[in-house]
Amino acid sequence: MNDKFLNPYQPNEVESRIYALWEESGFFNPDNLPLKEDAKPFTIIMPPANANGSLHAGHGLVMTIEDVMTRFQRMRGLKTLWLPGLDHAGFETQVVFEKKLEKEGRSRFGMDPKDLYNEILDFTLENSKNIESQIRSMGASADWSRKMFTLDPRIIEIVYDTFKQLSKDDLLYRGARIVNWCPKHRTSFSDLEIKDDERVDALYYLKYGPFVIATARPETKFGDKYVVMHPDDPRYAEYKDGQTLDLEWINGPITATVIKDAAIDMAFGTGVMTITPWHDQTDFDIAERHKLDKEQIIGEDGKLLPVAGEFAGMKIAEARPKIIEKLQGKGLVDKIDSNYKHVVRTCYKCGTTIEPQIKAQWFVRMKPLAEKALEMINAEKITYIPEHYKKITVHWLENIIDWNISRQIVWGIPIPAKICDSCDAGYVDLEGTITKCEKCGGTVHKDTDTFDTWFSSSQWPYATLQALGGKDFDTFYPTDVLETGGDIIFFWVSRMIMLGLYKTGALPFKTVYLHGLVLDGKGQKMSKSKGNVINPLEYASQFGTDALRIALVIGNTPGTSLALSPDKVKGYKNFANKVWNITRFILENTEGVDMHAALNEEDTKLLRDFDALVTEVTDDLEKFRFYMAAEKIYHYIWDTLASVILEESKAIFKEEDAAKKVSRQAALMQILYGSLKLLHPFMPFVTEEIWQSLPWEKDAEILMVSKWPSV
RNA sequence: GGGCGAUUAGCUCAGUUGGUAGAGCAGCGCUUUUACACAGCGAAGGUCACAGGUUCAAGUCCUGUAUCGCCCACCA
Numbered sequence: 001m002n003d004k005f006l007n008p009y010q011p012n013e014v015e016s017r018i019y020a021l022w023e024e025s026g027f028f029n030p031d032n033l034p035l036k037e038d039a040k041p042f043t044i045i046m047p048p049a050n051a052n053g054s055l056h057a058g059h060g061l062v063m064t065i066e067d068v069m070t071r072f073q074r075m076r077g078l079k080t081l082w083l084p085g086l087d088h089a090g091f092e093t094q095v096v097f098e099k100k101l102e103k104e105g106r107s108r109f110g111m112d113p114k115d116l117y118n119e120i121l122d123f124t125l126e127n128s129k130n131i132e133s134q135i136r137s138m139g140a141s142a143d144w145s146r147k148m149f150t151l152d153p154r155i156i157e158i159v160y161d162t163f164k165q166l167s168k169d170d171l172l173y174r175g176a177r178i179v180n181w182c183p184k185h186r187t188s189f190s191d192l193e194i195k196d197d198e199r200v201d202a203l204y205y206l207k208y209g210p211f212v213i214a215t216a217r218p219e220t221k222f223g224d225k226y227v228v229m230h231p232d233d234p235r236y237a238e239y240k241d242g243q244t245l246d247l248e249w250i251n252g253p254i255t256a257t258v259i260k261d262a263a264i265d266m267a268f269g270t271g272v273m274t275i276t277p278w279h280d281q282t283d284f285d286i287a288e289r290h291k292l293d294k295e296q297i298i299g300e301d302g303k304l305l306p307v308a309g310e311f312a313g314m315k316i317a318e319a320r321p322k323i324i325e326k327l328q329g330k331g332l333v334d335k336i337d338s339n340y341k342h343v344v345r346t347c348y349k350c351g352t353t354i355e356p357q358i359k360a361q362w363f364v365r366m367k368p369l370a371e372k373a374l375e376m377i378n379a380e381k382i383t384y385i386p387e388h389y390k391k392i393t394v395h396w397l398e399n400i401i402d403w404n405i406s407r408q409i410v411w412g413i414p415i416p417a418k419i420c421d422s423c424d425a426g427y428v429d430l431e432g433t434i435t436k437c438e439k440c441g442g443t444v445h446k447d448t449d450t451f452d453t454w455f456s457s458s459q460w461p462y463a464t465l466q467a468l469g470g471k472d473f474d475t476f477y478p479t480d481v482l483e484t485g486g487d488i489i490f491f492w493v494s495r496m497i498m499l500g501l502y503k504t505g506a507l508p509f510k511t512v513y514l515h516g517l518v519l520d521g522k523g524q525k526m527s528k529s530k531g532n533v534i535n536p537l538e539y540a541s542q543f544g545t546d547a548l549r550i551a552l553v554i555g556n557t558p559g560t561s562l563a564l565s566p567d568k569v570k571g572y573k574n575f576a577n578k579v580w581n582i583t584r585f586i587l588e589n590t591e592g593v594d595m596h597a598a599l600n601e602e603d604t605k606l607l608r609d610f611d612a613l614v615t616e617v618t619d620d621l622e623k624f625r626f627y628m629a630a631e632k633i634y635h636y637i638w639d640t641l642a643s644v645i646l647e648e649s650k651a652i653f654k655e656e657d658a659a660k661k662v663s664r665q666a667a668l669m670q671i672l673y674g675s676l677k678l679l680h681p682f683m684p685f686v687t688e689e690i691w692q693s694l695p696w697e698k699d700a701e702i703l704m705v706s707k708w709p710s711v
Numbered sequence: 712g713g714g715c716g717a718u719u720a721g722c723u724c725a726g727u728u729g730g731u732a733g734a735g736c737a738g739c740g741c742u743u744u745u746a747c748a749c750a751g752c753g754a755a756g757g758u759c760a761c762a763g764g765u766u767c768a769a770g771u772c773c774u775g776u777a778u779c780g781c782c783c784a785c786c787a
Contacts, residue, residue, distance in 0.1 A: 008749060196785095203787090215787060228787090265786050273787045282787075343785075388715065392782075395714065399783080490782090523723065555724050555735075560716085561780095563723045567736050574749040585746035625727075631734070646746070 001587040009580035011544030042073040043479035048085035055134035057518035060536035063138040071681035075708040084142040090412040090453035154467035167428040174426035181357040182347040183302030187408040203340035209247030214269030223295040224274035231260040251309040361406035369498040386559035412450030458495035461508035486514040521565025543573035546683035595669035603667035
């Protein structure tokens with residue numbers, strides 16, 4: 001027996017050596033697997049990890065679950081590809097980089113965009129080594145030879161092609177619409193990237209001619225020249241649509257026009273409001289309906305424009321009290337309700353209040369895409385685990401709105417389009433051949449915006465496989481499982497379905513498996529401010545990667561969150577050691593024995609029990625019940641193999657009955673042999689290390705590519 | 712306002728088509744018996760949120776209530 005079994009299992013000593021063994025074997029790459037020509041493929045595309053980030057607990061879960069599926073299917077003889085990817089993570093990375101610039105006393109505003117891009121690229125590529133090695137350390141059996149980066153020129157080419165095709169199919173338009181603008185980051189966001197923040201502010205009741213209007217935002221009111229009320233409001237029946245009134249306003253006399261619109265809530269405030277179409281969605285809609293003028297009041301930097309007169313150049317927070325002061329001086333403040341509860345939309349990254357602005361942006365018409373997706377989902381062509389995500393998705397798809405894919409950041413894929421200098425019309429221009437505006441004949445410039453990161457990542461399953469060339473797309477697409485966090489069901493999963501269908505005619509994956517959040521040991525959400533963020537790699541180095549992996553799987557049902565405590569991981573460290581010592585006992589007691597020796601009735605029954613376990617575990621794994629599969633193996637090994645079979649065996653080995661002894665020895669060998677296989681997807685390191693030390697006849701040199709037990 | 716989920720042992724959670732409650736961890740008692748003290752053995756611990764209903768039988772199905780959480784939409 002190998003002397004190393006005399007000591008407890010030491011994961012730190014084993015893991016990097018074993019990972020190198022796997023990697024050198026080449027078997028992460030499906031092309032190297034010893035398979036028949038017609039072997040069925042199994043494909044998982046790894047959600048591209050932020051190239052700039054560090055492995056967090058959520059990644060730990062992704063890497064574990066996807067690796068469990070990958071290892072299981074590989075052992076079953078499928079042509080198994082787990083394709084790893086790194087994400088440039090557009091806005092996310094740029095924010096990190098901006099903080100770095102800030103520390104250096106620099107700012108991205110004023111930098112040459114090309115220089116900035118290149119600096120961020122270097123920064124990202126440098127940092128990407130970190131996340132990649134962390135993914136490896138989790139034991140991920142991904143095919144690194146096929147690793148893809150979201151800014152790979154081959155990917156960009158495919159993304160451009162989609163952009164062009166959308167334009168051709170009339171699914172793309174450029175429109176001046178209200179966008180969610182963050183004055184700090186100076187970019188727009190999709191509605192999904194906005195956080196609601198409940199606040200208590202003052203609601204100001206201002207005298208506007210004969211009316212009193214209520215507003216929480218007096219600073220937007222400079223240009224308000226339309227006063228709107230509900231057509232059926234009896235209080236204002238005397239005022240007619242289109243009627244004009246002269247009145248005194250913040251910076252002097254103005255002429256206001258009465259507008260009647262049913263969007264007004266008669267019960268709110270006084271039932272009258274003035275509108276600011278440039279900075280509010282509802283107001284914008286009213287202005288569009290009645291073809292009203294729109295005027296910008298607040299600049300992209302969040303400061304008031306010259307229309308504000310003496311307040312021009314001030315930030316909102318600074319201007320608001322001064323404006324109220326002035327209005328009070330003019331006797332235009334009716335009353336102030338200082339206890340007004342409302343929801344303010346903020347930037348999910350910096351918390352800055354979103355300042356809606358009208359900007360010309362590229363939009364994708366989502367309805368036609370969503371309809372196709374709904375057809376497929378309703379026809380059960382795609383399986384959601386857990387099932388209720390299907391409902392959530394259907395609901396979202398049925399109420400979908402157009403998708404703004406323009407972002408005013410440099411770190412991303414540049415939008416291949418020309419914009420008219422005079423009328424702001426846009427033209428898709430992949431070849432760079434457009435030199436003047438078709439509408440007005442004006443000169444054009446290259447669009448300086450980039451794509452929303454999700455626009456490219458929503459094409460990831462087919463884009464990666466197409467970009468790799470050769471037979472990869474034909475072999476591995478559609479993929480089998482898409483596994484990710486439930487929090488990006490709209491951002492990513494649903495859009496992948498729509499774009500995948502659009503571009504390839506096929507669903508990009510057959511099953512969507514959504515895991516929940518990983519919480520701390522007390523079941524609380526991890527956050528930097530609470531200081532309860534778990535670094536999974538610390539647990540891995542303390543208790544072993546295998547222990548961390550199985551701790552992430554057991555007790556983790558899809559879609560529900562998982563509390564991860566050090567005690568739990570520690571418990572599975574003990575389990576790894578248990579397996580280690582079971583091996584020691586069996587090796588000590590079976591030297592020179594043929595594991596295929598004939599079994600007596602009693603031992604045959606032991607093997608039949610084991611077969612029953614194989615059947616159940618295989619079934620659970622096929623049905624994505626990883627937590628059950630892992631728990632069953634755990635209990636079998638500890639409570640049956642160790643506590644019952646091994647204990648009985650001690651007595652048998654002391655007896656004189658040689659035949660009985662040999663039968664039991666062979667049975668133990670077979671059970672251990674099979675148990676290592678069953679446990680391998682969950683705890684790959686310790687099982688492989690043991691496999692490598694077994695002096696027996698094996699069906700493969702490397703456990704990772706040995707055959708999954710069959711009954 | 713709309714939607715979705717959760718509520719089971721001190722903690723974290725299982726419980727797959729309804730058949731008199733399970734695990735891990737923590738805690739308690741005992742045992743250093745030659746695979747393992749990263750262990751073994753033993754005991755303890757729950758009116759399965761609450762109220763109704765269906766059923767021979769309900770943690771499991773139905774209705775309602777409460778509490779917690781998440782998502783979407785939104786009124787100046």
